Amino acid sequence: MTEEWSVRALTTKAIAEKPDLFLSGHRACAGCGPATVLRLIMKATRGPTIVTEATGCMEVVSSIYPYTSWATPWLHTAFETAAANASGIEAALKVMKKKGTLKQGQVDVIAIAGDGGTYDIGIQALSGAVERGHDFLFVLYDNEAYMNTGIQRSGGTPLGAATTTSPAGTAIPGKLENKKPIAEIMVAHEMPYVATASPYYWRDLLTKVRKGLEVNGPAFLHVFAPCPRGWRSDPAKSIEYSKLAVESCVFPLWESVNGQCQLSIPSKLVASAPQKKKPVKDYLQGQGRFRHLFTPQNKRLLEEIQRLTDERWQRLLKKCETA
Amino acid sequence: MKNIVKQETMALNGDEAVAYAAKQSDVDVVAAYPITPQTIIVEKFSEYVANGEVQTEFICTESEHSALAACLAASVTGARTFTASASAGLALMHEMLFVTSGCRAPVVMAIANRALSAPLNIHGDQSDSMAQRDSGWIQLYVENVQEVYDSIIQSFRIAEDLQVLLPVIVGLDGYTVSHSLENVKVLSDDVAKKFVGTRELPLVATHEGKNAPFKLDPENPMTMGPIAFPDYYFEFKRQQDEAMKNALAVIQQVNSEYAEVSGRSYGNGLVDAYRLGDAEIAAVCVGSTAGTMKTVVDELRQEGVKAGLLRIRTFRPLPVEEIRRALENVKAVAVMDKSMSFGGNGGAVFHEVRHVLYDAEAHPYVVDYIYGLGGRDTSPRELRRVYGDLQRILHTKRVKKPIQYLGLRE
Numbered sequence: 234m235t236e237e238w239s240v241r242a243l244t245t246k247a248i249a250e251k252p253d254l255f256l257s258g259h260r261a262c263a264g265c266g267p268a269t270v271l272r273l274i275m276k277a278t279r280g281p282t283i284v285t286e287a288t289g290c291m292e293v294v295s296s297i298y299p300y301t302s303w304a305t306p307w308l309h310t311a312f313e314t315a316a317a318n319a320s321g322i323e324a325a326l327k328v329m330k331k332k333g334t335l336k337q338g339q340v341d342v343i344a345i346a347g348d349g350g351t352y353d354i355g356i357q358a359l360s361g362a363v364e365r366g367h368d369f370l371f372v373l374y375d376n377e378a379y380m381n382t383g384i385q386r387s388g389g390t391p392l393g394a395a396t397t398t399s400p401a402g403t404a405i406p407g408k409l410e411n412k413k414p415i416a417e418i419m420v421a422h423e424m425p426y427v428a429t430a431s432p433y434y435w436r437d438l439l440t441k442v443r444k445g446l447e448v449n450g451p452a453f454l455h456v457f458a459p460c461p462r463g464w465r466s467d468p469a470k471s472i473e474y475s476k477l478a479v480e481s482c483v484f485p486l487w488e489s490v491n492g493q494c495q496l497s498i499p500s501k502l503v504a505s506a507p508q509k510k511k512p513v514k515d516y517l518q519g520q521g522r523f524r525h526l527f528t529p530q531n532k533r534l535l536e537e538i539q540r541l542t543d544e545r546w547q548r549l550l551k552k553c554e555t556a
Numbered sequence: 557m558k559n560i561v562k563q564e565t566m567a568l569n570g571d572e573a574v575a576y577a578a579k580q581s582d583v584d585v586v587a588a589y590p591i592t593p594q595t596i597i598v599e600k601f602s603e604y605v606a607n608g609e610v611q612t613e614f615i616c617t618e619s620e621h622s623a624l625a626a627c628l629a630a631s632v633t634g635a636r637t638f639t640a641s642a643s644a645g646l647a648l649m650h651e652m653l654f655v656t657s658g659c660r661a662p663v664v665m666a667i668a669n670r671a672l673s674a675p676l677n678i679h680g681d682q683s684d685s686m687a688q689r690d691s692g693w694i695q696l697y698v699e700n701v702q703e704v705y706d707s708i709i710q711s712f713r714i715a716e717d718l719q720v721l722l723p724v725i726v727g728l729d730g731y732t733v734s735h736s737l738e739n740v741k742v743l744s745d746d747v748a749k750k751f752v753g754t755r756e757l758p759l760v761a762t763h764e765g766k767n768a769p770f771k772l773d774p775e776n777p778m779t780m781g782p783i784a785f786p787d788y789y790f791e792f793k794r795q796q797d798e799a800m801k802n803a804l805a806v807i808q809q810v811n812s813e814y815a816e817v818s819g820r821s822y823g824n825g826l827v828d829a830y831r832l833g834d835a836e837i838a839a840v841c842v843g844s845t846a847g848t849m850k851t852v853v854d855e856l857r858q859e860g861v862k863a864g865l866l867r868i869r870t871f872r873p874l875p876v877e878e879i880r881r882a883l884e885n886v887k888a889v890a891v892m893d894k895s896m897s898f899g900g901n902g903g904a905v906f907h908e909v910r911h912v913l914y915d916a917e918a919h920p921y922v923v924d925y926i927y928g929l930g931g932r933d934t935s936p937r938e939l940r941r942v943y944g945d946l947q948r949i950l951h952t953k954r955v956k957k958p959i960q961y962l963g964l965r966e
Contacts, residue, residue: 282774292783296782296783297783297784297785298782298783298784298788299788301779301782303777303779304777305774306773306774306777306778307772307779307780308629308632308772309782310628310629310652310659310781311625313621314621314625314629314652316622317622317625317626317629318625318629320615320617320622320626321629321631321633322629322633324585324613324615324626324630324635325584325613325629325631325634325637327613328635329584329633329635332584332611334634336773337774337775340774357618357622358621361617361619361622362622365615365616365617
């Protein structure tokens with residue numbers, strides 16, 4: 234690994250000067266969290282990189298023929314195939330290396346998918362590719378529902394959220410099920426690197442992308458990505474929500490290196506000063522998808538969400554302590 | 557024929573012959589998932605990998621869907637790729653079949669043709685690949701083990717031809733060919749490798765106005781598999797169909813070049829006619845049934861019956877002209893279908909052949925026989941009945957039942 238490619242080289246100046254690989258001009262909505270996430274991710278690449286993306290918002294807004302927002306080789310094939318594509322690309326690069334036909338010394342592979350392409354339809358291909366140990370980074374941009382098709386619930390949609398297929402009705406108050414603990418599921422694969430990140434803490438995000446690329450073997454990065462259209466939230470507040478989610482421990486930041494779990498600094502601060510931990514309602518308030526939770530009849534559901542968030546947070550703290 | 561090379565004879569079954577041909581074709585990436593009756597192909601290939609006989613990266617995927625997705629991605633990264641499947645596996649790939657041909661990725665896939673569930677059945681019929689006939693893949697169907705070996709080698713040339721750039725399915729009848737042991741003449745590694753050649757990539761214009769090889773290459777970033785709206789999508793599809801038409805000439809060319817090296821050819825590569833020149837009645841079939849049919853034709857000829865056979869080797873692209881020319885002077889034609897098109901007017905092959913003959917000046921009688929589903933054995937006696945029916949049609953000038961089932965309890 235050369236010095237210029239190492240994590241340490243991620244200085245603010247270097248980041249600012251590095252040309253974008255995810256270019257402006259794409260057709261994402263105002264305040265789109267995933268678009269910000271993608272731009273940041275591509276700022277952290279260490280050299281020649283091939284990207285493959287699942288069908289979804291970011292694929293659709295960035296590749297409308299004959300235009301493209303990708304200044305790096307990019308492939309889309311289907312909804313459930315991001316990790317399988319990465320396997321194929323990585324295998325092809327390996328053979329080219331063996332046969333001496335690869336011009337670059339190292340080419341990194343990044344697979345990108347939304348929550349639908351990761352939690353649901355893409356989980357089989359992801360699990361398979363990780364089990365096989367391909368050297369690639371899988372980035373999940375989690376906007377917590379099928380936003381591209383019009384806000385339908387996914388395995389990543391949180392408890393209580395209203396979507397078009399889990400609407401808040403008079404009998405059922407939004408989604409009745411919990412969000413799948415996807416990053417922990419990936420840790421259970423005993424893979425070398427798993428981390429969570431949020432675009433408010435951009436340096437943490439970039440560092441984790443770089444770590445994921447540098448590790449030998451598969452890496453998984455779960456990135457929180459607010460969607461103002463789907464969340465019925467103010468487009469100006471996407472980054473604010475990505476801070477509140479961490480401060481309220483709805484989306485704690487941590488990483489697992491070879492199974493060793495560790496809190497990242499923003500969440501470590503919350504852990505060391507529990508009085509600063511924000512109530513979940515601070516995060517939920519203002520998002521239209523949770524509006525119904527603030528009515529008297531849904532009071533208990535709101536309390537349940539707080540209880541579950543605390544429970545998951547305590548479990549995480551324990552895991553990081555024992556590590 | 558002075559250039560024909562000396563060839564070794566090996567005892568191989570159909571699956572082993574496929575694996576051996578893929579090995580000799582210097583494949584870069586194989587991604588596959590096991591399914592009967594294809595499994596021997598990936599098992600055999602795994603042995604080559606385990607023994608260091610190939611440089612191939614072998615990916616044992618967790619599903620056929622991922623197998624084809626990985627092949628497609630490897631292919632557009634510049635690798636020569638191969639996979640194999642059958643039945644439910646091919647059905648699971650359905651979505652990716654269209655994506656692969658749409659991305660113009662020249663993946664080669666062997667299909668050990670097998671029935672589709674339900675009820676579950678592991679035996680041979682052609683329901684699996686016939687159901688994928690509109691997926692944009694070239695489809696070749698072989699008669700025997702020798703032909704499957706030869707066809708796999710040829711397929712890389714066909715798929716990767718710059719006028720084509722389309723994926724190819726080579727169909728071998730499950731068990732009848734996949735598990736039958738035959739003496740197979742094989743080319744030496746050097747000759748096979750030279751015949752297949754190294755993969756050439758087309759040059760395309762990049763957004764910077766440069767000409768660069770069409771692949772995922774950090775030196776010349778390209779966006780592949782984009783979204784195309786109604787303003788562009790249609791043109792992509794038209795180009796794909798044009799490439800299919802180009803394949804007709806390329807398949808013939810490769811067939812004759814291969815004959816110069818090996819001494820073996822399969823008709824003109826598209827259709828293979830047997831004693832059809834002066835035939836009054838003829839059967840049309842796809843796959844290994846041709847072997848039994850030829851025996852029946854020989855018997856009938858000895859009895860003075862002017863019987864013939866046309867085997868369609870290339871089903872996609874459909875060799876329209878060749879089929880018409882071969883059959884237009886025949887008076888009655890029986891089409892053999894080893895798959896069912898539920899609620900349709902006969903089977904897939906019948907649809908095509910009858911359609912082609914609509915434009916023939918003389919309109920022969922055309923009838924359909926659906927046979928062999930789920931591996932039901934078809935005997936020479938039953939096939940004789942088919943020709944007998946054709947004779948009766950000629951005699952009575954009447955078709956009683958245009959679509960019939962052969963070897964079925966009703």
